Amino acid sequence: MYMPKETEDTMMTINEGMRKYRLSNPTTPEDMECRRSKMLNFGDKVLLAGYYYNGQNKPSYFGAVYEYLEDGRKTCESTIGLAAVSEVEFEDEGHAIAWAMQQ
Numbered sequence: 001m002y003m004p005k006e007t008e009d010t011m012m013t014i015n016e017g018m019r020k021y022r023l024s025n026p027t028t029p030e031d032m033e034c035r036r037s038k039m040l041n042f043g044d045k046v047l048l049a050g051y052y053y054n055g056q057n058k059p060s061y062f063g064a065v066y067e068y069l070e071d072g073r074k075t076c077e078s079t080i081g082l083a084a085v086s087e088v089e090f091e092d093e094g095h096a097i098a099w100a101m102q103q
Contacts, residue, residue, distance in 0.1 A: 011103075017085025021052050021062055026069060030076040038093045042101065044068055046080050049096035052089065059089040063096035065103045 018025055024032070029046050032039050038049035046066040054060045066080040084103045090096045 012085050012087040014082050014085065017062075017064065017082065021050055021064070021085065023050075023064060023082055023085065025082040026079050027066070028077055029066075029080060032066070032080075033076075038097065040097060041074070044074070045083070045100075045103075047097055047100040049093035049100070054089055059091045061090045061093050061096040062086050062088075063090065063098075063100040063103075065100050 012020070014025065017023055024035075029039065029041065032046065032048060036048055036050050040047045044067060046068075048064040048066065050062050050064065052060055052062055063086040064082065065084040067083045068074055069079045069081045084100070086096065086099050090099065
């Protein structure tokens with residue numbers, strides 16, 4: 001899978017990501033599914049590809065990773081917390097999810 005070298009390991013702080021992309025922290029998977037279009041359960045993590053308008057003809061998708069904050073069964077009502085947010089925007093949701101999977 002192709003990923004530009006300069007975007008492989010770039011992350012912004014949790015507070016910057018919450019502010020820029022209006023991400024909730026903490027939240028639940030159920031709430032994220034209702035607010036965002038692309039959410040994926042991936043083991044002990046919840047991956048998110050979100051859209052953020054950056055201007056005409058500019059990459060506008062970002063990746064985010066949430067982790068379960070509670071031990072035990074992982075359900076749609078479990079509490080999750082923001083663990084990582086991509087600093088750069090991607091050309092599509094697939095690249096954003098690919099970034100999130102590598103975190």
